[in-house]
Amino acid sequence: MIEIEGITKRYDSTTVVDDVSMVIEPRTVCVIVGTSGSGKTTLLRMINRLVEPTAGVIKLDGADNRSLPGYELRRSIGYAIQGHGLFPHRTVAQNIATVPVLLGWDKARIKARVDELMTLYQLDPDAFGPRYPHELSGGQQQRVGVARALAAEPNVLLMDEPFGALDPIIRNKAQEDLLAIQKRFGTTIILVTHDMEEAVHMGDKIAVMDAGKLVQYAKPAEILANPASAFVGTLVGASERPFRLLSLGRVRDAVEDGSAEGEAISGDASQRDALAELLWSGRPALPVKGADGKPLGRVTVDGLVKRAARPA
Amino acid sequence: MKAWLPSLLRLALVVLLVAFVTNPGWFEPLLKPLTENNAPVIYNQGSLLTLTLLHLRIVLIATVAATVVAVALAILVTRPAGAEFLPLSRSLVNIGQTFPPVAVLALAVPAVGFGEKPTLIALFLYGLLPIFENALTGLTTLPANVTEAARGAGMTGWQRLTKVELPLSAPIILGGIRLSVVIGLATATIGSTVAAKTLGEVIIAGLLSNNLAFILQGGLIVAALAVLIYDGLSAVERYTARRMGREVE
Numbered sequence: 001m002i003e004i005e006g007i008t009k010r011y012d013s014t015t016v017v018d019d020v021s022m023v024i025e026p027r028t029v030c031v032i033v034g035t036s037g038s039g040k041t042t043l044l045r046m047i048n049r050l051v052e053p054t055a056g057v058i059k060l061d062g063a064d065n066r067s068l069p070g071y072e073l074r075r076s077i078g079y080a081i082q083g084h085g086l087f088p089h090r091t092v093a094q095n096i097a098t099v100p101v102l103l104g105w106d107k108a109r110i111k112a113r114v115d116e117l118m119t120l121y122q123l124d125p126d127a128f129g130p131r132y133p134h135e136l137s138g139g140q141q142q143r144v145g146v147a148r149a150l151a152a153e154p155n156v157l158l159m160d161e162p163f164g165a166l167d168p169i170i171r172n173k174a175q176e177d178l179l180a181i182q183k184r185f186g187t188t189i190i191l192v193t194h195d196m197e198e199a200v201h202m203g204d205k206i207a208v209m210d211a212g213k214l215v216q217y218a219k220p221a222e223i224l225a226n227p228a229s230a231f232v233g234t235l236v237g238a239s240e241r242p243f244r245l246l247s248l249g250r251v252r253d254a255v256e257d258g259s260a261e262g263e264a265i266s267g268d269a270s271q272r273d274a275l276a277e278l279l280w281s282g283r284p285a286l287p288v289k290g291a292d293g294k295p296l297g298r299v300t301v302d303g304l305v306k307r308a309a310r311p312a
Numbered sequence: 313m314k315a316w317l318p319s320l321l322r323l324a325l326v327v328l329l330v331a332f333v334t335n336p337g338w339f340e341p342l343l344k345p346l347t348e349n350n351a352p353v354i355y356n357q358g359s360l361l362t363l364t365l366l367h368l369r370i371v372l373i374a375t376v377a378a379t380v381v382a383v384a385l386a387i388l389v390t391r392p393a394g395a396e397f398l399p400l401s402r403s404l405v406n407i408g409q410t411f412p413p414v415a416v417l418a419l420a421v422p423a424v425g426f427g428e429k430p431t432l433i434a435l436f437l438y439g440l441l442p443i444f445e446n447a448l449t450g451l452t453t454l455p456a457n458v459t460e461a462a463r464g465a466g467m468t469g470w471q472r473l474t475k476v477e478l479p480l481s482a483p484i485i486l487g488g489i490r491l492s493v494v495i496g497l498a499t500a501t502i503g504s505t506v507a508a509k510t511l512g513e514v515i516i517a518g519l520l521s522n523n524l525a526f527i528l529q530g531g532l533i534v535a536a537l538a539v540l541i542y543d544g545l546s547a548v549e550r551y552t553a554r555r556m557g558r559e560v561e
């Protein structure tokens with residue numbers, strides 16, 4: 001659990017982060033979203049003390065994050081940034097091994113962990129381990145950057161626009177991979193982005209920052225339904241709201257009794273995808289199948305449209 | 313141009329240089345037309361090989377000392393604690409550079425006497441600036457997200473310096489060392505005016521006795537050394553740059 005209590009950061013007279021308090025539950029993904037310059041990065045960097053706050057306290061599992069020297073604290077917290085920041089003079093395997101080496105793990109344990117992470121990220125350890133970062137594609141570099149951040153099995157992973165430099169298709173894959181890995185290791189992730197789409201997709205909770213202040217901290221559906229201010233409303237995007245709301249739900253939760261013609265859609269697909277398919281094919285209803293291929297019922301345009309309406 | 317041609321030329325130059333300093337007598341017929349009145353053709357007041365080695369030694373010692381001091385200084389002023397000394401150290405090193413080498417020699421002699429010492433001092437002072445400048449450039453132009461990642465991974469200041477900042481600056485620092493060596497090779501010849509044993513001796517002997525052959529052989533050996541060392545260090549620099557994942561030129 002991460003408790004941020006009255007955190008403020010001032011540079012000279014400008015207040016960059018202004019009295020922010022929030023609690024991040026363990027094993028969840030918290031996304032900090034806001035426009036450029038709103039203080040997201042500064043807030044994130046105060047958690048691992050790359051920036052020291054002017055006022056306030058941050059506690060990790062109850063312990064003040066100033067109870068350790070900064071560098072020791074940072075070894076226990078994963079940190080991944082935009083443009084990955086891989087060490088260009090070190091191989092992929094050496095890059096991933098950075099923190100375990102600093103922590104003095106023995107060779108065999110380091111190798112086992114590096115191989116595990118590379119395999120998890122679909123990079124063959126024998127083929128990619130000895131390569132240098134500039135010999136990888138952008139997507140591969142980004143994966144190595146996250147693998148490096150996870151190498152020492154941190155409970156907490158801080159990510160600053162980690163997917164910012166990726167093209168849309170690779171970005172989607174990277175987001176899915178991250179969510180899968182988060183579930184597998186139970187890591188608490190705090191992710192900074194300026195992209196509300198990404199925030200809604202990734203976050204268990206979303207923290208919206210504006211001019212250094214935390215203006216809303218809530219579940220995605222709540223933010224979409226009841227933006228706390230006009231600013232949050234703009235950020236959510238009035239024209240996108242219903243679709244973002246639908247994208248939070250699975251088709252299996254919108255299934256109605258009955259049958260329909262045509263190819264079935266998976267119950268695990270998002271309701272937004274189902275609506276898109278219905279609108280595009282001009283049909284009023286789609287059959288739905290479960291993971292095992294058995295029919296579950298159908299989804300209808302009318303049903304989905306009701307779900308896209310602002311929750312009461 | 314064929315890729316092997318430069319290597320062949322370099323090799324030829326090395327062979328020629330080694331042949332000349334070990335067996336200068338072989339080249340006597342070539343230089344003969346440059347002398348008058350049966351003056352000696354090949355420098356005869358000492359071995360060319362010994363002078364070449366002494367010349368190289370003095371440059372080596374001065375460059376190593378200049379590298380240590382310049383890099384240490386650059387490291388110091390790029391740490392948060394030393395940042396306020398940055399402008400001061402820059403001007404100090406710059407002033408060192410504006411002194412003509414002869415003036416440094418003239419000033420150093422009364423202080424440390426004749427011989428190698430004043431020459432070493434001059435070479436050392438002249439070597440500082442290019443290395444300091446380059447080390448400074450290297451250490452201040454590191455990719456921000458790489459240094460950020462090093463900090464975020466929990467490296468201490470010392471670990472960041474030795475594991476990330478210095479290795480990544482190495483190609484640029486080497487560039488400064490290369491410049492400083494070449495300047496040093498040329499400047500060392502002047503050292504023989506204050507009785508340092510360098511190849512300058514040959515040139516000065518030629519000037520005093522109006523012997524063009526002496527002047528030429530002294531000058532050519534220094535030039536050949538400079539070309540070869542410049543070349544060799546450039547290659548090392550390119551190799552290091554590739555290893556550090558930085559492509560140069």
Ligand SMILES: Nc1ncnc2c1ncn2[C@@H]1O[C@H](COP(=O)(O)OP(=O)(O)O)[C@@H](O)[C@H]1O
Binds near residue numbers: 039
């Ligand atoms: N070291 C610093 N010194 C002065 N101002 C800074 C510093 N770091 C960030 N800022 C300012 O703080 C504000 C918030 O920056 P940042 O946290 O990076 O925002 P975001 O990540 O949301 O874009 C910006 O206006 C930025 O200029």
Ligand SMILES: [Mg+2]
Binds near residue numbers: 041042160
């Ligand atoms: Mg930012």
